[in-house]
Amino acid sequence: MCLFRGTLFLFLLLTVSEAGQHLVHRQRSHKGPRRHRAIHDGALRFEPEPYSKKLERNSSGKIHCKVAGGVAPTIQWYLNEEDALPEGVTSVNGTLLVSEAARRHTGNYTCRAVDGNSTIRATISLDIVVSPRILEPSSGQQVNVVEGQTAVLNCQATGDPQPTTQWDRNRTLLLQQSGVSLEGSINASSARFLVLNNGTLLIRNVKEDDSDIYGCLAGSAAGLARNELLLLVHAEGALPVQESTGVGGKAVVVSISVAAAYMILVLALMYYCRRRRLRSRQRGEKIELEMAEGREKLVEEGEEEKPKVANGSAVQNGRLLPHDRDSGADNSEVSGISRASKKSGQYDHLTVPRTLLTEQITLGRGEFGEVMLAKIDMCQVKKLKCKDDAETEPKLRPVLVKALTTKDEAQLSEFRRQLELFGRVRHENIVRLIGLCNEADPHYMLLEHTDWGDLKNFLIATRTPEENAEYMSRVGPAHPPAVAERPAVPLEPQHRALLAAHLAAAGARLAAKRVTHRDIAARNCVITSQLQLKLSLAALTRGPHSHEYCKRHDQVIPLRWLPSEAVLEGEYSTKSDVYMFAATVWEIYTKAELPFGKLNDNSVMERLKSGTLEWVVPGSMPDPLAALLKRCWSKSPSDRPQFTEICEEMSTIMQNITADDITEQTAENEA
Known part of the structure; x- marks a missing residue:
């Protein structure tokens, strides 16, 4: 009997133990998902690494810090290296949140990820800017002037950085039209349309034909803004009643006339003094230029005639050349330049x-x-x-x-x-x-x-809402465009061709000096307020344009702008620059559209390898220019034209566009 009771007790004990284990297993299986995986996923790393950002003052923004690898890393943002975040800036789950951007928030911020004994850091810069805002003229302002007087149109804007201003007439840049001069130029004293350095537009001896819509355009690295005014020129004695009758109206007319006369006198004195200073400096600058050209020639001859010698000196972190000795064997390509530079x-x-x-x-x-x-x-x-x-x-x-x-x-x-x-x-x-x-x-x-920043942002600012919608329909939501709050003046056909001609001239100069650029794109060109293109090389591999670069063989390259021989074999030449020139002209005519926007980087790479990557020219491009670009995109470098030939064809294209424009204007005037 005792044996039976002992066996029964042992059986009940085992049953209760198994039920408890089953209950614990069920409770564990119904727990929520863990925030981090319990297995090790390689070394701790940023994917992607956070990059610097600009925020509009009084706006909100986010900067993400995403970490991969490790077991259960903790992520936290700090001001500088380890300082507490300023008021209005918080760190939530690896995201830096700025509730209302202010000037005090400008500075360096560090994202630190810790997983056990492993720690990684990434430092970015946050800049607070103010988009351009036009103070004068006010939107929709109307200016009435009597025929024969001087019209004074003010253009003032604020922003951070301080914007530069430009005038347009009926959405066509005024400085691109004939008879318009800048203060200090040779024709400033005789020109009817004179743009002062402070942004004021003077129209002397106004005529009835001068009545039109004039726009004040302000631009900086923070954006663009534009306000319009309507200028009405009236015959003598035909001003509107509220401005031509009464003592107040007469006082306004007299004040404007006196102010215009005073400004003309001041301008005449400034012009006279500036001319005297320029004449006195021209002789010295001419001699200086001749000496500089002579030194450059000596340096180039020294590179060709003297062998390059290296002594194997070590490279220092962040230094171009050591101060106390020549560059080492690995730096032999510039050792001749270094020694020639020291001599000259x-x-x-x-x-x-x-x-x-x-x-x-x-x-x-x-x-x-x-x-x-x-x-x-x-x-x-x-x-x-x-x-x-x-x-x-x-x-x-x-x-x-x-x-x-x-x-x-x-x-x-x-x-x-x-x-x-x-x-x-x-x-x-x-x-x-x-x-x-x-x-x-x-x-x-x-x-x-330049005062108007890079060409890519300028082209985006010239898009209309309809063009943005068309862009999204072609490319899709993968890379949405950055829409400007106040679009700039749309580019005319002659303006687009002019920018392409400027880029061709820059490429021809590089080819003449036997050097290559290797990253010709709209993001690496800058534009002035005079609509002059200049080739630069910012190469922002991490920032607003980081998606335009990709990593290949431990190098970051602009894949979508490069020909196959540069991507697959690393062969850069003048002919690869010709290919990239054509890609940039394509950007000008598509308002900075991303090349092959519907394809990811792997698809672009595969089509480059197979030779099936094909460019499609936009319909707004003239046929001669489209034919020229197709030659520049030839798969064989030998089939691509030289930059000298490109410049000649661009000159012909510009002449044809100008002739067509004159013909259209003549037909409109006759009609």
Whole structure:
């Protein structure tokens, strides 16, 4: 009996134990999903790495920090390295949230991910900008002027950075029309239409035909803005009642007349003084130019005649060339330039102290380090180069700053190549090398920039809502366009052809100097307020245009703009620049559409390998230009035209477009 009771007790105990284990298993199987996987997923890394950003003041924004690998990493944002976030900025699940952007939020922010003993960091820059806002004229303003008087149209705008202004007439840039001059030009005293340096437009001896819609266009790196006014020219004694009758109306007319006379007198005095200063400086500048050209010729001859010798010196982090010895064996491609520069004083001539840089704004990250936009006093730069103290008035100009923070030998060599390219090649459609900040690490390459920023953003700003809708229908939601709040003036056919001709002239100059650009695209061109294109090389591989680059064999390349021989074999030449020239002209006529926008990078790569990647020219492109681009996209480099031939054909295309435009205007006038 006792044995039976013991066996029964043991059976009940085992049954209760199994039921408890089954209940625990059911409870575990019904738990919610875990935030992190319990298995190790490789080394801790950012995917993708966060990049710098610009935010409009008083707006909200997000900067994501996504981490892969590890077991259960924790992600947190800090100001600088480890400081607490300022008021109005929070960190939630790896996302940096800015509720209402203010100037105090500008600075460097660090995303830190920790998983056990592993820690990774990524630092970005947050800049707070203010889009251009036009103060005068007000939207829809109407200006009434008596025939024969001087019309004064003011164009004032605010923003951060300070925008530059431009006038258009009936949505056609005024400076592109005949009879319009700038203050300080040769024809300023006799021109009827005169644009002053402060943005004011003077129309002397106004006529009835001058009645039209005039637009004030303001642009900067933060965006574009435009306001219109209506100018009405009346016959004498025919002003509207509210302005022509009464003591108040007469006082306004008298005040305007006195102000116009005073401004004309001031302009005449300024023009006279400026002409005297220019004449006194021209002789010195001519001698200086001849000496500079002579030094450049000596450097080039020295490169061809003298062998390059290397002594195997080590490369320093973030430094272009050591100060105390020549470059090593791996740097032999520029050793001759370095020694020739030291002999001729050209290297010292490039040195610019970084203390001259002001108002720095981080645009993103390039192949060597951070890429920034800053301003520099060109008067001080000229003093350093010419030792001339005659000119004391500051002349702040925007510059593109490319920092050298890498110690990879291939990237150092590319930095030197770009320094040589922009230092030796001088052309009106290629940005100039302003100088080199090399007194401390990291080194800065300073390139000329423009008041209206890069060509890609300018082209996007010229799109109409209908063009944006058409773009989305072709490409889809993969890469939506950045729509400007206030679109710019639409480009006329002659304007698009003019930009293409400017780019062809820049490519021809590079080919004549036997150098290659290797990244010709709208994002790497800049545009001035005079609608002049200049070829630059910002190469923002991390930033707003990062999706236009992809990584291949440990190199970041602009896949969609390159021919097959450059992508598959790494062969860059003038003919690969010709291919990229055609791709950029395609961007101009599609308003900065992404090439092959419906395809991902892998699909583009496969079609390049198989030779089935085909470009489709837009319908708005003239037939001769479309035929020229198809030749530039030939799969064989030998079948592509030379840049000299491209320039000749572009000249013919421009002449035909101008002739057609004149014919249309004549027909309209006769009708």
